[in-house]
Amino acid sequence: xxxxxxxxxxxxxxxxxxxxxxxxxxxxxxxxxxxxxxxxxxxxxxxxxxxxxxxxxxxxxxxxxxxxxxxxxxxxxxxxxxxxxxxxxxxxxxxxxxxxxxxxxxxxxxxxxxxxxxxxxxxxxxxxxxxxxxxxxxxxxxxxxxxxxxxxxxxxxxxxxxxxxxxxxxxxxxxxxxxxxxxxxxxxxxxxxxxxxxxxxxxxxxxxxxxxxxxxxxxxxxxxxxxxxxxxxxxxxxxxxxxxxxxxxxxxxxxxxxxxxxxxxxxxxxxxxxxxxxxxxxxxxxxxxxxxxxxxxxxxxxxxxxxxxxxxxxxxxxxxxxxxxxxxxxxxxxxxxxxxxxxxxxxxxxxxxxxxxxxxxxxxxxx
Amino acid sequence: xxxxxxxxxxxxxxxxxxxxxxxxxxxxxxxxxxxxxxxxxxxxxxxxxxxxxxxxxxxxxxxxxxxxxxxxxx
Ligand code: SF4
Ligand code: SF4
Numbered sequence: 275x276x277x278x279x280x281x282x283x284x285x286x287x288x289x290x291x292x293x294x295x296x297x298x299x300x301x302x303x304x305x306x307x308x309x310x311x312x313x314x315x316x317x318x319x320x321x322x323x324x325x326x327x328x329x330x331x332x333x334x335x336x337x338x339x340x341x342x343x344x345x346x347x348x349x350x351x352x353x354x355x356x357x358x359x360x361x362x363x364x365x366x367x368x369x370x371x372x373x374x375x376x377x378x379x380x381x382x383x384x385x386x387x388x389x390x391x392x393x394x395x396x397x398x399x400x401x402x403x404x405x406x407x408x409x410x411x412x413x414x415x416x417x418x419x420x421x422x423x424x425x426x427x428x429x430x431x432x433x434x435x436x437x438x439x440x441x442x443x444x445x446x447x448x449x450x451x452x453x454x455x456x457x458x459x460x461x462x463x464x465x466x467x468x469x470x471x472x473x474x475x476x477x478x479x480x481x482x483x484x485x486x487x488x489x490x491x492x493x494x495x496x497x498x499x500x501x502x503x504x505x506x507x508x509x510x511x512x513x514x515x516x517x518x519x520x521x522x523x524x525x526x527x528x529x530x531x532x533x534x535x536x537x538x539x540x541x542x543x544x545x546x547x548x549x550x551x552x553x554x555x556x557x558x559x560x561x562x563x564x565x566x567x568x569x570x571x572x573x574x575x576x577x578x579x580x581x582x583x584x585x586x587x588x589x590x591x592x593x594x595x596x597x598x599x600x601x602x603x604x605x606x607x608x609x610x611x612x613x614x615x616x617x618x619x620x621x622x623x624x625x626x627x628x629x630x631x632x633x634x635x636x637x638x639x640x641x
Numbered sequence: 642x643x644x645x646x647x648x649x650x651x652x653x654x655x656x657x658x659x660x661x662x663x664x665x666x667x668x669x670x671x672x673x674x675x676x677x678x679x680x681x682x683x684x685x686x687x688x689x690x691x692x693x694x695x696x697x698x699x700x701x702x703x704x705x706x707x708x709x710x711x712x713x714x715x
Contacts (some may be wrong), residue, residue, distance in 0.1 A: 279647060281705070290712050296703060314644055395689030397671070420645060424691045427673050469645045472686060472694035498708075503709070524701040525686055525694045533676040 275449055291342065291355045291501040292327050298505070299329040301512050308507055309453070309597055311446060312467035313340030313625030314495055320630050322497040335461060335597035339452060341444060342369045342623040344595060346548035348582040349442045350375035353414045354383055356440070356575045357496045363389040365399035366414035369623040372616055376583040380414075396428045396439070403437035412571050416442045419473045422560050423534040426541035429566050438571040440453050443560035446470050446613030447478045449511070450455060452555055454486050459598060463489040463507040468499070473538070475530025476520045483516035494522040549612040550619050551584040551592025589618035594627050601631040608632050645688040647696075650679050661687055 281287075285634060298388035299306065302439045310316065319325065325334055338344045354375055357364050364380065371381040378392065384390040393399045399413040415425045422443045446467060453459060459510035466479055467635045471492045493503025499522060506519035520526055540563065547559025562570040585591060588606055601607045601620070611617040613629050620628040651667065652660035659679055661670045662696035671691045672679060678687070 287708065294711065324676065395691075397690050420688055420693060423674050423693065424689050427691065429670070431673075469686070469688065469693070472645070502708075502711075524696050524704055527697070531674065531694060532674070534674040537674065 279496060282494070282498040284498065287498050288327075288501060291459050291498065291505060295328050295332070295501065295505055297510060298512050299332055300509050302331065304410075305337055306335055306462050306508065306511055307332045308463045308465055308504060309335045309337045309433045309461045310465040310467070310493075310509075311337040311339040311453075312465075312470070313343070313469065313492070313623065314469065314502065315339065316627060316630055317497045317625040318497075319500050320634050322500070322607075324497060324500060328504070330558055332504075334465075334504070334596075336627045337597050338436055338449060338552075338595040339467065340620075340625050340627075341418055341421070342367075342373055343591070343619045343626045344444065344549045344552075345370070345373060345416050345442050345619065346550050346579065346582070347374065347376045347584045348548055349414075349416075350380065351580045351582055352572075352577050353440050354378070354380070354388070354520040355413070355577055355580060356412060356571060357383065357390070359409065360575055362412050363391060363402075363456045364412050364414055365391045365393045367395075367416065368392045370414060370416060372621075372622045373619050374586060374617070376581065396425050400428060400432055400434070400437060401538070403434050410436050411438075413437070413439045414442070416438050416444075418444055418446050418467070418470050419538070420469045422542060423473050423531070423538050426537045427449070427534075428564060429541045429569055430537060432569060437502070438569050439562060440571040440572045441560060441562050442547075443542065444549075444558055445544060445560060447474070447481075447548075448544075449555060450479075450482065451486075451557045452558070453596060454482070455489060456596070459596060463491070464513045465500075465507060466490050466492045467502050468492060468494040468516075468526060471520075471522065471526040471530065473514060473531050476518050476526065476528050477530070479518045483518060487516045489516045490520050491519040492526055494525065519584060543550070547619065550595065551589075552595065585618065587617055591618040591620045591628075594618075599630040604628070643694055645686040648685055648687050650681055650683045650685060652681065653679065659692070661685060663687065663690070 279632040403411040491506035502521040542560040545559040545561040616622045648661035648663040668703045686694045
């Protein structure tokens with residue numbers, strides 16, 4: 275197919291962009307740290323080997339960009355509590371299966387007989403509930419704005435007595451603000467996530483340059499897209515300016531996708547959310563709104579307060595998730611914690627920072 | 642799971658559904674999240690069975706112009 279995709283992988287364009295980035299970077303004698311907050315950026319840029327092509331003084335750091343990795347143990351504990359105390363089938367994305375709760379993963383729970391089924395998305399879980407009216411189905415829903423709108427669309431049009439949704443959804447821009455406010459983190463610019471931005475647009479990032487005088491660029495996912503994003507944010511950093519550069523305009527409009535945003539605002543309310551190892555972050559979550567309380571698993575089942583533990587056996591996922599430490603600093607990395615045997619959440623999904631570092635064995639994390 | 646994949650609309654099924662060609666595999670996709678109308682030949686981003694964005698062809702052309710600019714003033 276003649277998708278424009280090919281053009282965004284053009285080696286020649288990649289090489290020229292790298293040269294231009296080099297020229298820009300030479301203007302600074304210091305290390306420039308750019309944080310992305312998207313698991314797909316991490317995966318795609320490592321797969322394309324982009325880190326090794328970038329100048330030595332550019333450090334691309336991975337922020338809390340994977341909704342699977344940032345899912346707190348308590349959310350999984352609660353879903354497992356529902357399964358153990360009510361006769362329900364848990365449905366969720368395959369990525370969620372091996373993420374540790376305080377005690378076990380959904381995969382391990384499945385091994386002891388808990389009904390857990392992997393689905394491609396919420397729509398399949400609903401079909402399952404339609405086909406099996408006697409079976410109680412709970413969809414364990416995680417994701418940022420890209421996924422929230424899909425969940426929202428289904429929540430708004432589904433009314434099945436045997437179907438409910440447990441929301442672990444999160445929102446990105448307020449989380450970026452919390453990262454900016456931390457004094458234990460040092461970085462110079464944000465690479466904003468392209469897919470999230472197709473929904474929310476460029477506008478919700480504008481407070482970042484306005485309030486914090488901090489550079490942002492929105493980037494897509496092909497090698498050229500990522501490099502254009504880096505180029506744009508680097509240019510701002512070197513020039514000492516701050517704005518939101520949209521480098522993914524072919525899919526991201528300034529106002530985003532208004533229809534999808536309306537559906538999200540109808541089905542969800544912004545709430546506080548638990549991030550793995552990082553505690554509760556105010557106004558970074560999406561709970562199902564009262565209008566659709568009948569489909570909210572948290573309201574349907576009376577979940578008690580459960581003891582919870584996010585980080586087990588020396589895992590430092592809390593530091594990995596905010597780009598404060600690199601996987602190699604963890605004593606378990608590639609020893610007891612491996613892609614085939616994950617101990618922490620960041621080793622589970624194929625876009626988790628520890629998983630990517632272990633899989634591609636790239637020395638991308640020089641101190 | 643938060644991956645969104647580019648595809649090509651190859652058939653209109655009904656008001657809420659279209660067929661999308663994703664690197665040679667045909668898949669049905671839901672259009673409820675989209676305000677714009679779709680036509681055969683449109684490029685779209687698909688996320689877990691829903692179309693979340695339609696490629697703006699004018700913008701894609703302008704992208705190319707922008708590159709030319711960046712690439713020419715080396
Ligand atoms: S690993 Fe899955 S959940 Fe995490 S960022 Fe990638 S697609 Fe999203
Ligand atoms: S290597 Fe494993 S245990 Fe260590 S931080 Fe990463 S996920 Fe956690």
